[in-house]
Amino acid sequence: MIEQSPPGERRKASSAALDEARLRQQAIGVRLRQMFDQVVNEDVPDEFLDILRQADSRSSENG
Amino acid sequence: MGEVRAARPGTADDEAFKRELVQLIPHLRAFARTLCGDPAAADDLAQDAMMKAWDARASFQMGTNMKAWTFMILRNQFYSEKRRSWRQSQLDQEAAERTLVAVDDPEAPVALDELRQGLAMLPAEQREALILVGAGGFAYEEAADICGCAVGTVKSRVSRARRALHAILEGGDYDRDGASASDAMRSILADAERLSTVR
Numbered sequence: 285m286i287e288q289s290p291p292g293e294r295r296k297a298s299s300a301a302l303d304e305a306r307l308r309q310q311a312i313g314v315r316l317r318q319m320f321d322q323v324v325n326e327d328v329p330d331e332f333l334d335i336l337r338q339a340d341s342r343s344s345e346n347g
Numbered sequence: 348m349g350e351v352r353a354a355r356p357g358t359a360d361d362e363a364f365k366r367e368l369v370q371l372i373p374h375l376r377a378f379a380r381t382l383c384g385d386p387a388a389a390d391d392l393a394q395d396a397m398m399k400a401w402d403a404r405a406s407f408q409m410g411t412n413m414k415a416w417t418f419m420i421l422r423n424q425f426y427s428e429k430r431r432s433w434r435q436s437q438l439d440q441e442a443a444e445r446t447l448v449a450v451d452d453p454e455a456p457v458a459l460d461e462l463r464q465g466l467a468m469l470p471a472e473q474r475e476a477l478i479l480v481g482a483g484g485f486a487y488e489e490a491a492d493i494c495g496c497a498v499g500t501v502k503s504r505v506s507r508a509r510r511a512l513h514a515i516l517e518g519g520d521y522d523r524d525g526a527s528a529s530d531a532m533r534s535i536l537a538d539a540e541r542l543s544t545v546r
Contacts, residue, residue, distance in 0.1 A: 309509055311536045312516065313481055315462045320482035323377035332372050335394060339401055340365060 364404045367413050372397060374414060374483070375421055381466075381478050382425050392428075396421035415489045418479070422493060461535065465515040469508050476501050477508035 375396055379389040400407070400417045407416060466474050472494070479490040480501070487505070491498045516532050 305513070308513055308517075308532065308536065312462070312509070312512055315535050316477070316482045319462055320377050320381070320478065323380050324373040326373070326376070328372050328376065329390060331390075332394060332397065333369065335398065336365065336369065336401060339398060340361070343361075 360409065361404065363409060364407065365401075368397065368400060368417070371414055371417050375417055378418055378421055378478070378483060379425070381482075382422070382475070392421065392425055396424050399424060412489065415485065415493055418483070418485075419493045419495075422475070461516060462512075465512050468515055469511055473504045473508035473511065476504035477512070480505050481509075 372393070375393040376390060379393040379396070380386060383389050383392050396417060399420050403420070407413065466477075469477070475494065476490060479485045479493060480487060483490075485493065487498050487501050490505075491501045494501065516535065
């Protein structure tokens with residue numbers, strides 16, 4: 285995309301392109317958090333708490 | 348981490364530790380999902396990490412960042428299992444593709460597939476850095492601790508990952524049901540706009 289244009293316009297164009305790029309990066313960032321949060325918001329399988337509870341009572345007995 | 352079996356009885360410290368650990372489980376699951384195979388394998392990894400953290404609780408200083416500490420444990424666990432049982436060369440690409448495409452929830456927004464596929468194409472260390480900083484909410488310093496590298500390294504990985512991901516989504520280097528890349532980027536932008544007005 286190399287066009288011959290006066291320096292002023294070129295600067296305007298490149299700052300618009302920069303804004304555009306920034307917007308896109310933000311969009312990707314939002315999407316990335318959304319992807320991660322989707323899993324964070326899932327219900328935690330009971331297994332996790334069961335295992336922890338068992339370990340906890342084991343360590344209480346042994347202690 | 349090793350076998351640090353602190354056999355303290357259920358002290359108040361243990362209780363506080365456990366409460367905090369339980370709250371971190373959803374985050375551990377999410378991080379595991381981005382690192383390893385299918386959702387079931389990810390949950391195994393998250394459980395292992397949770398138990399390692401529990402066993403090592405005596406070495407944790409209450410009041411410091413438990414989230415970063417458990418993420419580091421999970422990550423170490425992942426890479427040590429990977430070294431043991433998988434052939435390094437094939438793993439990154441294959442596992443990433445399996446993982447990042449695997450969606451547990453059938454009603455998950457289809458549009459996320461594009462991002463997952465894009466992420467799958469990044470080198471593992473870039474993907475991990477981008478996820479920690481861009482989705483996990485960690486500062487560069489914390490991400491550096493978790494990954495065991497310098498802050499500058501994390502910064503450069505994140506910025507390379509961002510650029511590469513953008514280029515992938517823009518350039519259509521991924522393949523998804525024949526949908527074009529610009530469609531993907533458009534839908535990401537539209538979605539982001541909608542989300543940002545909600546927030």
